[in-house]
Amino acid sequence: GAGVSQSPSNKVTEKGKDVELRCDPISGHTALYWYRQRLGQGLEFLIYFQGNSAPDKSGLPSDRFSAERTGESVSTLTIQRTQQEDSAVYLCASSPGLAGVTDTQYFGPGTRLTVL
Amino acid sequence: AQSVAQPEDQVNVAEGNPLTVKCTYSVSGNPYLFWYVQYPNRGLQFLLKYITGDNLVKGSYGFEAEFNKSQTSFHLKKPSALVSDSALYFCAVYMPYQKVTFGTGTKLQVIP
Numbered sequence: 001g002a003g004v005s006q007s008p009s010n011k012v013t014e015k016g017k018d019v020e021l022r023c024d025p026i027s028g029h030t031a032l033y034w035y036r037q038r039l040g041q042g043l044e045f046l047i048y049f050q051g052n053s054a055p056d057k058s059g060l061p062s063d064r065f066s067a068e069r070t071g072e073s074v075s076t077l078t079i080q081r082t083q084q085e086d087s088a089v090y091l092c093a094s095s096p097g098l099a100g101v102t103d104t105q106y107f108g109p110g111t112r113l114t115v116l
Numbered sequence: 117a118q119s120v121a122q123p124e125d126q127v128n129v130a131e132g133n134p135l136t137v138k139c140t141y142s143v144s145g146n147p148y149l150f151w152y153v154q155y156p157n158r159g160l161q162f163l164l165k166y167i168t169g170d171n172l173v174k175g176s177y178g179f180e181a182e183f184n185k186s187q188t189s190f191h192l193k194k195p196s197a198l199v200s201d202s203a204l205y206f207c208a209v210y211m212p213y214q215k216v217t218f219g220t221g222t223k224l225q226v227i228p
Contacts, residue, residue, distance in 0.1 A: 003159075004159070033216075035218075040220070041220055042206060042218040042219050042220040042221055043160075043206065043208075043218035044218075045215040045216055045217070045218075048215070056215065058215060059215055091159070091160065093160070102148050102165070102167055102210060104162045104165065105160075105162060106162070107152075107159040107160035107161070108159055109158065109159045110159060
């Protein structure tokens with residue numbers, strides 16, 4: 001069956017430009033997460049959507065980062081005025097949402113962002 | 117604040133030998149613990165989780181992990197390693213009302 005998909009798989013941009021990263025979760029999954037994985041480091045939580053509840057934005061590192069989710073489907077992570085330290089792999093995950101964050105999360109392949 | 121540590125950046129083990137990938141955590145209260153695996157050029161995959169109950173948790177691909185509250189550990193184990201187990205392994209901890217925290221990962225190399 002279809003898993004979590006992300007696009008683009010790779011994105012190279014210039015410092016100061018805005019970028020949009022897309023995540024398509026598994027159909028029927030009400031929970032969606034965004035993480036950042038810098039080279040040689042663990043996953044860093046960014047934001048969590050659960051159904052129609054207000055998202056948990058506590059992991060967003062600055063106001064340059066924002067994310068939206070359309071209903072219980074596609075999510076877009078936007079980084080404005082990109083900086084070189086934003087270079088990382090951005091991972092999206094979805095889960096059924098039945099047990100909150102203890103649900104098994106299913107990860108997409110990630111988007112590798114490089115800011116020159 | 118919760119934290120999780122994976123003290124080994126890399127673990128090398130011969131094929132057929134038992135393997136252990138270490139994870140320790142620091143939380144106030146009872147944690148929920150997870151292991152994920154990241155194969156080369158593939159996304160993260162769930163292996164197993166401890167929520168409550170039996171301290172020994174069995175997961176995918178023959179892996180298991182033991183929750184040890186006194187040692188605040190959740191080491192990942194497998195009785196007999198396969199070359200195909202070579203991957204990057206992440207431990208994660210979650211406490212209610214806090215976000216999931218992942219470790220920095222341990223690269224497992226199984227040598228034929």
